[in-house]
Amino acid sequence: MQGTNGQxxxxxxxxxxxxxxxxGFQSYLVGGCVRDLLLKREPADYDIATSATPxxxxxxxxxxxxxxxxxxxxxxPLPIGQEQRAGEGQKAIPKAQAVEVATFRSDLGYSDGRxxxxxxxxxxxxxxxxxRDFTINGMMLDPVSGEVFDFVGGRKDLEAGVIRAIGDPDRxxxxxxxxxxxxxxxxxxxxxxIEAETLSAIQRLAHEIPVVSRERVRDELTKMLTEGHARRAxxxxxxxxxxxxxxxxxxxxxxxxxxPEFHPEGDVFAHTLxxxxxxxxxxxxxxxxxxxxxxxxxxxxxxxxxxxxxxxxHVDVGVKIAEEICRRLRFSNHDAAQVLALVDNHMRFGHATxxxxxxxxxxxxxxxxxxxLALHRADSLASHRNLSTYEFIREKLAAIPPEKIRPVALVSxxxxxxxxxxxxxxxxxxxxxxxxxxxxxxLLSREAALEFVKREFPACGARLSGGTV
Numbered sequence: 001m002q003g004t005n006g007q008x009x010x011x012x013x014x015x016x017x018x019x020x021x022x023x024g025f026q027s028y029l030v031g032g033c034v035r036d037l038l039l040k041r042e043p044a045d046y047d048i049a050t051s052a053t054p055x056x057x058x059x060x061x062x063x064x065x066x067x068x069x070x071x072x073x074x075x076x077p078l079p080i081g082q083e084q085r086a087g088e089g090q091k092a093i094p095k096a097q098a099v100e101v102a103t104f105r106s107d108l109g110y111s112d113g114r115x116x117x118x119x120x121x122x123x124x125x126x127x128x129x130x131x132r133d134f135t136i137n138g139m140m141l142d143p144v145s146g147e148v149f150d151f152v153g154g155r156k157d158l159e160a161g162v163i164r165a166i167g168d169p170d171r172x173x174x175x176x177x178x179x180x181x182x183x184x185x186x187x188x189x190x191x192x193x194i195e196a197e198t199l200s201a202i203q204r205l206a207h208e209i210p211v212v213s214r215e216r217v218r219d220e221l222t223k224m225l226t227e228g229h230a231r232r233a234x235x236x237x238x239x240x241x242x243x244x245x246x247x248x249x250x251x252x253x254x255x256x257x258x259x260p261e262f263h264p265e266g267d268v269f270a271h272t273l274x275x276x277x278x279x280x281x282x283x284x285x286x287x288x289x290x291x292x293x294x295x296x297x298x299x300x301x302x303x304x305x306x307x308x309x310x311x312x313x314h315v316d317v318g319v320k321i322a323e324e325i326c327r328r329l330r331f332s333n334h335d336a337a338q339v340l341a342l343v344d345n346h347m348r349f350g351h352a353t354x355x356x357x358x359x360x361x362x363x364x365x366x367x368x369x370x371x372x373l374a375l376h377r378a379d380s381l382a383s384h385r386n387l388s389t390y391e392f393i394r395e396k397l398a399a400i401p402p403e404k405i406r407p408v409a410l411v412s413x414x415x416x417x418x419x420x421x422x423x424x425x426x427x428x429x430x431x432x433x434x435x436x437x438x439x440x441x442x443l444l445s446r447e448a449a450l451e452f453v454k455r456e457f458p459a460c461g462a463r464l465s466g467g468t469v
Contacts (some may be wrong), residue, residue, distance in 0.1 A: 002152065019102075028049065035136050057101050106122055135157045138150075183202060194236070218331070241357045249299075253296075256268040268295050276292065295318065301313055
């Protein structure tokens with residue numbers, strides 16, 4: 001069923017096709033949107049292939065952006081008001097609010113493994129289809145008549161549930177190495193198999209994936225983690241040989257045993273993939289990455305103690321490894337901070353039922369705490385399956401008003417100075433002690449808090465003249 005914006009974009013795409021045809025040009029829907037429409041899924045975006053050149057497209061649609069004119073690509077924005085676009089005068093607009101119109105073409109050489117050395121515009125839709133990545137993405141659709149133009153066998157593979165490179169798979173992956181990761185993602189998302197020759201080509205060429213920019217690798221992995229089939233995606237990454245190339249730290253989890261009394265599911269790799277299967281859908285990217293990396297420190301800290309297998313210090317080690325991964329894949333500072341917080345705090349749930357009230361409330365007010373709780377739930381379901389701590393936390397969140405979890409401070413540093421205390425390092429200790437007492441319900445007013453300070457910190461620094469305690 002089409003959502004409102006999806007239907008608007010589809011209607012707008014059809015209007016573009018009709019306008020191009022009125023000028024005598026061939027034009028069709030192409031690529032992923034055709035695949036999704038045939039699968040009765042709502043496309044995330046719409047692409048059009050046409051015999052018109054970029055200059056001709058821009059002549060018909062003046063309000064366009066030549067995002068890749070040298071490759072024949074023009075973006076036509078949805079006319080829905082500047083406030084819903086990327087911003088006044090801004091050239092980059094969200095793909096979901098525009099239609100990509102690309103000229104039929106053939107590509108000549110890919111020396112950088114990403115961009116064609118030269119493109120040759122064409123009037124032949126078959127030629128355009130044959131230079132695309134996978135058969136299920138190579139079909140074209142006339143949205144007016146409903147006719148499907150399938151020059152590459154995409155419809156047959158769609159029905160059979162197969163991801164198959166168009167033509168020679170080695171050539172397709174040499175043209176753009178990222179296609180290897182995309183094959184895995186599509187196979188996981190649609191629960192398809194990767195055709196044997198296509199998979200063999202990925203296994204042969206997996207070692208070349210480092211030529212792809214780290215941002216593109218990160219984005220592809222993020223999609224795998226958040227599209228609802230992360231476990232299968234990572235099994236395929238492992239089978240294809242890509243996992244040890246893009247995330248060797250995750251590959252290192254394989255075969256790292258865990259104490260069966262706590263982890264009957266198996267080794268660290270098996271546990272992590274099972275955890276991914278238990279994440280909510282849709283899943284925030286930071287939660288997905290935090291889940292993937294929560295035990296990344298275990299391989300390095302594995303030891304067999306007399307009583308059982310242990311991973312002493314695996315959280316601290318894991319935070320350092322996760323930090324390196326976030327830096328390597330060029331996460332934003334905001335996202336990296338949240339991923340590292342998830343890794344750093346995931347073991348604290350084991351102490352939650354025994355925490356002091358003040359400690360518990362500080363725990364509950366971690367930024368995006370709902371992600372921490374979701375990770376704990378998935379972690380529990382992927383191991384002992386005991387959700388008692390999860391339920392305890394949910395009950396606390398329901399019972400404690402937000403203003404009690406994050407109350408207005410009773411005293412400040414200025415209050416301490418006004419009361420005669422000299423500023424210094426101990427201010428933090430004093431204010432923390434006041435906050436703890438407040439969170440535990442022992443201090444309810446500013447006056448009581450100042451009396452508490454006088455009683456508990458009577459000799460804290462020199463007093464200012466005229467000050468009273």
